[in-house]
Amino acid sequence: MIVLILGGTADARALAGALPGHTVISSLAGRTSSPLLPPGEVRIGGFGGADGLAGFLTGRGVDLLVDATHPFAATISANASRAAALAGVPLLHLRRPGWVEEAGDAWHRVPNLGEASALLPRLGRRVFLTTGRQEIAAFAGVEGCWFLARSVEPPAPPMPADLEVILDRGPFTLEGERQLLAGHRIDVLVSKDSGGPAAKLAAARERGIPVVLVDRPPLPAGEIVATVREAAAWVTRKRDSA
Incomplete structure (x- = not known):
């Protein structure tokens, strides 16, 4: 066939x-x-x-x-x-x-990226964005936050004014995610509920970091x-x- x-x-x-x-x-x-x-x-x-x-x-x-x-x-x-x-x-x-919340998680589910960006300032100031490069623009207008974004290729404007980009491709290890969160003093994680292996969620759980999770369409x-x-x-x- x-x-x-x-x-x-x-x-x-x-x-x-x-x-x-x-x-x-x-x-x-x-x-x-x-x-x-x-x-x-x-x-x-x-x-x-x-x-x-x-x-x-x-x-x-x-x-x-x-x-x-x-x-x-x-x-x-x-x-x-x-x-x-x-x-x-x-x-x-x-x-x-999709991912299922576990004991110790502090998840905030939102229906779209717009609501994710609006929620961020109430949760933290050092944000790890793992939404993909095409969605970084949704956070361009967020004030008072520093952003670390990870994507396979560089994002295009508009982007947050205070942004650092890591170019990398998964899969990612738990130890690597632990080091990344600690080294950049991340206090809030943003992701889309794509499912599959998620060392970043486990690392956030260990550190008590809140997660903003965008629901699937x-x-x-x-x-x-x-x-x-x-x-x-x-x-x-x-x-x-x-």
Whole structure:
């Protein structure tokens, strides 16, 4: 079968390598200049919305579509849902579970980045931003805070006036996060609820640091699984029933 996987996430790469015997096409948005590439055919760049994606599905004879994008890639997920319906291609959303608060956590859940930025001055003054470079602009107007932002590539303006940027790519270790929080005297952490390994949350818990956590946008209707194994099993079931 021909399987199109949307997303440059770790789960998307793992799924591309977990489908022997299938033709796998992985589609990356192209927002990172040096992405980690999955095995198999790779396509970089947008499709031109839902209609363009539907045309690609039909033109390439794609049998199955897997949306393994970042949990906050709401536009791409919506386009995938519409395109799959237009092309008559079965769609699966692969989404790892969100984080669950544990004893000792001091989480403040907010629905969007705007509310996260408004809440910050009441929680701390030395902020560790782990929201991704494209979201740093949401904090440009926050006064009275010093920011440390971590991203794979440099952010673009607008940015907070008092900002230091660390260019780095995960996964990150617990010891490394402990040193980072202590060395920069971080007293509040901001993140999006992307799920998966989260040494930064464990390090914040140890230090009693409050965490501002942005909730995920809702997924469009469709079949959803939480793990690469479940996604690979879905592909196998579709193949066997074809």
